[in-house]
Every structure is written in C-alpha cells, then in structure tokens.
Amino acid sequence: MATQRAQTKTRGGDPASRPYRRQSSSSTIFSVEKERTALEALRTQSQSNQLLGWFPPSIPLNMAPQVWMVGEDGEDLKNHGELLPLSKLQEIGVLYWHLDPKKPESEEELAKIRKDRGYNYMDYLDIRPGKLANFEEKLKNFFTEHMHADEEIRYCLEGGGYFDVRDKDDKWVRIWIKEGGMIVLPAGIYHRFTLDAANHVKLMRLFLGEPVWTAHNRPQEDHPVRQEYVKRLMDDNAGLALAAH
Numbered sequence: 048m049a050t051q052r053a054q055t056k057t058r059g060g061d062p063a064s065r066p067y068r069r070q071s072s073s074s075t076i077f078s079v080e081k082e083r084t085a086l087e088a089l090r091t092q093s094q095s096n097q098l099l100g101w102f103p104p105s106i107p108l109n110m111a112p113q114v115w116m117v118g119e120d121g122e123d124l125k126n127h128g129e130l131l132p133l134s135k136l137q138e139i140g141v142l143y144w145h146l147d148p149k150k151p152e153s154e155e156e157l158a159k160i161r162k163d164r165g166y167n168y169m170d171y172l173d174i175r176p177g178k179l180a181n182f183e184e185k186l187k188n189f190f191t192e193h194m195h196a197d198e199e200i201r202y203c204l205e206g207g208g209y210f211d212v213r214d215k216d217d218k219w220v221r222i223w224i225k226e227g228g229m230i231v232l233p234a235g236i237y238h239r240f241t242l243d244a245a246n247h248v249k250l251m252r253l254f255l256g257e258p259v260w261t262a263h264n265r266p267q268e269d270h271p272v273r274q275e276y277v278k279r280l281m282d283d284n285a286g287l288a289l290a291a292h
C-alpha cells in the first residue's frame with residue numbers, strides 16, 4: 048500500500064544517495080562558488096518566471112484531478128470524501144492539464160505546451176518493481192520532502208501516483224495523477240511523491256534547458272529560489288499582476 052510505504056518519513060536525507068540523479072553541487076566546492084551557483088539558479092529562474100508567468104490566469108483543464116488534504120505520513124484527511132477546489136492548486140502556483148496519451152490531438156496539445164513553456168528536454172521514467180533499479184530506495188527518496196531550483200514537470204502515461212505539495216499553511220495537499228494527467232510544480236515548492244494502489248507509473252519528464260534533477264531536502268529556507276517562491280506566495284497582489292499577463 049502506498050500509504051504504508053509513506054510511513055517512513057525522512058527529512059534531510061542525502062539526495063546524493065539517489066544514483067539516477069545528477070548532482071550539480073558537492074560538499075567540496077567553496078561556499079562562494081555555492082553562492083554563485085545559487086544566484087545563477089535564481090537568475091535563470093526569475094527569467095523563466097518572467098517568461099512563463101508564475102500564476103496562470105486559470106488552471107487549464109477539462110478533466111480535473113482529485114485533490115485533498117493528507118497528513119504528515121500521507122494518511123487521508125478527507126472529511127466525508129471532501130475534495131478541494133482547484134483554486135487550491137492555483138494559489139500555490141501548480142499547473143495541471145488533462146491530455147490523453149492515446150489520442151493524436153493530445154500530442155498536438157502537448158507540443159503546444161512544450162513550445163509555449165520552452166520544455167525542450169524530455170525523457171521517460173518507468174517506476175515499477177523489477178523495472179526500476181533500487182525501486183524501494185528511490186520511492187523512499189521521492190517521498191522525502193524536497194524542492195528544486197527549477198519547475199518539476201511530469202506527464203503521466205500509465206498507472207498513477209500522488210504528488211503531495213505544501214499549501215500556504217504548510218499543510219499537505221495531495222494531487223492524484225493518473226493516465227493523461229500533466230502537472231507542473233513551481234520551483235521552490237516543497238513536495239513529495241508516492242505511487243497509488245496500481246504500484247506503478249510511467250511518467251514523461253520535461254525540462255526547460257539542460258535538465259537538473261537535484262532535490263534539495265527540507266529545510267531550504269536560505270535557498271534563494273525557495274525565498275523567491277515564498278515571497279510570491281505571500282504576495283497575492285504580485286500573483287494577480289502576473290496572472291493578468
């Protein structure tokens with residue numbers, strides 16, 4: 048069960064233990080270089096935020112994902128099966144589309160999203176026991192709360208899983224991604240991932256430019272990209288102004 052697996056909650060684990068991740072920094076580099084890297088990341092991020100618009104005018108969807116609150120260990124906090132409105136995702140900068148991997152018109156739609164948002168990189172990730180090396184360890188890492196200096200973009204081609212994202216009150220909001228669901232998590236948002244009962248998922252990973260998969264485990268309050276995210280989150284007016292573009 049996904050929720051049972053979710054019991055092991057680790058914070059501050061070493062992302063370098065993820066063999067499939069390329070690390071862009073190491074403990075051996077000097078702090079001034081670290082700062083330069085962080086500032087570089089911030090500049091790139093600001094540029095892409097400007098380019099893309101951080102808050103969408105509305106979540107572009109025709110088939111909504113199910114969204115609800117979960118607890119720290121991933122336990123269901125759905126009150127009488129209550130699902131949350133999609134404005135809950137909009138206010139934290141999460142984007143969602145529903146496509147259909149089996150339909151040619153969805154390919155066109157995907158091509159448009161990629162063109163509009165500059166996602167020129169793409170690869171696939173097949174997460175299933177026996178197919179993905181170190182399956183359990185990777186799942187444990189996916190479920191460790193973290194952020195990235197760039198957007199996390201995933202398109203679900205088969206199976207399903209849960210993306211948990213922190214809301215404005217630092218509570219977990221669970222987004223159920225199934226076949227056809229495409230999600231963009233903004234840079235700097237704390238999140239985690241686990242499989243649903245199907246126990247497998249095939250995802251397309253997209254990226255703007257040369258991919259960097261580095262996960263920064265919480266806490267990251269000094270990370271400039273995190274700081275920029277929090278600033279935008281708190282500043283509703285800035286969000287509305289961006290959405291108007």
Ligand code: KMT
Binds near residue numbers: 172189201240250262
């Ligand atoms: C990540 O950074 O890879 C994640 O957050 C996991 C989602 S994709 C399996």
Ligand code: NI
Binds near residue numbers: 194195238262
């Ligand atoms: Ni991530």
